[in-house]
Amino acid sequence: MTGLTFAWSALGGDPALLPRVSTVVREGALQGRLPVQKLAPACVGACALAAAELAARRTGTTNVPEVRMDDGAVATAFVSERHLLVDGRAPETFAPLSRFWRTSDGWVRTHANYPHHRARLLDALGVPEDVDAVAAALAERSSVEVEEAVYAAGGLAVALRTTKEWAAHEQAIAVATRPLVERERLDTAHARVLAPITRTPSLPVSGTPLLPAAGLRVLDLTRVIAGPVATRTLALLGADVLRVDAPQLPELPDQHADTGFGKRSARLDLAADRRAFEELLAAADVVVTGYRPGALDRFGLSPEALAERRPGVVVAQLSAWGAYGPWRGRRGFDSLVQVATGIAALEGSVERPGALPAQALDHGTGYLLAAAVLRALTEQSYEGGSRCVRLSLARTAEWLVNGVEAGDAEDAGDAGGVLPYSGPEAWLAETDSALGRLRYARSPVSFAGGPVDWARPPVPWGTDPARWV
Known part of the structure; x- marks a missing residue:
């Protein structure tokens, strides 16, 4: 198929x-x-x-x-x-703290593009907003340990897994x-x-x-x-x-x-x-x-x-x-x-x-x-x-x-x-x-007689009234 x-x-x-x-x-x-x-x-x-x-x-x-x-x-x-x-x-597209990091047993990837996610990541690690400090803290811990600690703090970090390891995950x-x-x-x-x-x-x-x-x-x-x-x-x-x-x-x-x-x-x-x-x-x-x-x-x-x-x-x-x-x-x-x-x-x-x-x-x-x-x-x-x-x-x-x-x-x-x-x-x-x-x-969604572009460009975030027109 x-x-x-x-x-x-x-x-x-x-x-x-x-x-x-x-x-x-x-x-x-x-x-x-x-x-x-x-x-x-x-x-x-x-x-x-x-x-x-x-x-x-x-x-x-x-x-x-x-x-x-x-x-x-x-x-x-x-x-x-x-x-x-x-x-x-x-x-x-990605902030400095959104990347792969070495851990004591492999790799972890973090996502810290938003300020609140970045703050929670740093709180979980107990370090200031400094790339070297984050790298040092992560290098001392296992990938899964980082994953669990950061998620518990409301942040985002995921341990690298192989497809076989993921397939066995609940x-x-x-x-x-x-x-x-x-x-x-x-x-x-x-x-x-x-x-x-x-x-x-x-x-x-x-x-x-x-x-x-x-x-x-x-x-x-x-x-x-x-x-x-x-x-x-x-x-x-x-x-x-x-x-x-x-x-x-x-x-x-x-x-x-x-x-x-x-x-x-x-x-x-x-x-x-x-x-x-x-x-x-x-x-x-x-x-x-x-x-x-x-x-x-x-x-x-x-x-x-x-x-x-x-x-x-x-x-x-x-x-x-x-x-x-x-x-x-x-x-x-x-x-x-x-x-x-x-x-x-x-x-x-x-x-x-x-x-x-x-x-x-x-x-x-x-x-x-x-x-x-x-x-x-x-x-x-x-x-x-x-x-x-x-x-x-x-x-x-x-x-x-x-x-x-x-x-x-x-x-x-x-x-x-x-x-x-x-x-x-x-x-x-x-x-x-x-x-x-x-x-x-441009959008790749195309059919005969259909639109070829959007009717209007984007507007600044949050600048429209919250009502239907």
């Missing part, structure tokens, strides 16, 4: 639609020891096909628009944060038993009635694109890369996406710029501003969360609570380690999941760990999450029911390590033979914004 076939099946998609996808294959894109060059187009292709399917549903036709993917566009988008320029300045066993995309119908709410949209057979430069998510309100409660990539994609497809962040948890400006295209951004204290938050929830069609499983339940954001108050809602949940197993309550990021699951050892070695050619767990899971939302909306229009979809970076990692390479044949029709990947320039664009002049990667 090829990557696209597997991903589409995990989303509950009709296999008869797979021939609608064709790919321009480019040799040399996203090269590494693991098959990221197969995982990436599989995730993007599944998302684009889900968008095309919903577009057909909303235009009242059974003729699903053709999806044409390009490996160059996919490879460029999977490292979008590296291509971003703000007034000609390249962002810093969390890995729990992850492997779950589907790539968890899909659940929560109730028997009436079928969603989607307003019809206009089909554009061939999109002229000045024409109106076919927007399958037009008119849908998406409440975005995600941070970092995977969740924001998903909601950035839904914004591309016409959704009104409002990202809401807690005022006390500042965002990294460049990270926000990269994933903020098409969205509005507001700050809101969910506890203190309860009435405003409830008004947002009452009118949301989709709620996307990217916090630790259960962390937002006290605000009435469990799938069951949301479905009870807003019948017909689609709830999309993203986590690092999954909503099960002993690590379900742990924070995590792509770089840390790579280290725990054995990916870092495979891409390098136990003696000198490496990394994937992109933060592919984040980007791949993000496109799958958007695809799961789109498919849930399509299914609702036929069958009704509030829906919940769940994905995790660890489950995507398990697929990358053990599953994607199983399909050696091309996932989709050949749309032009094998071409070289000569660089990202063809898939980069520039725009003016309130943040400055931006160079950015």
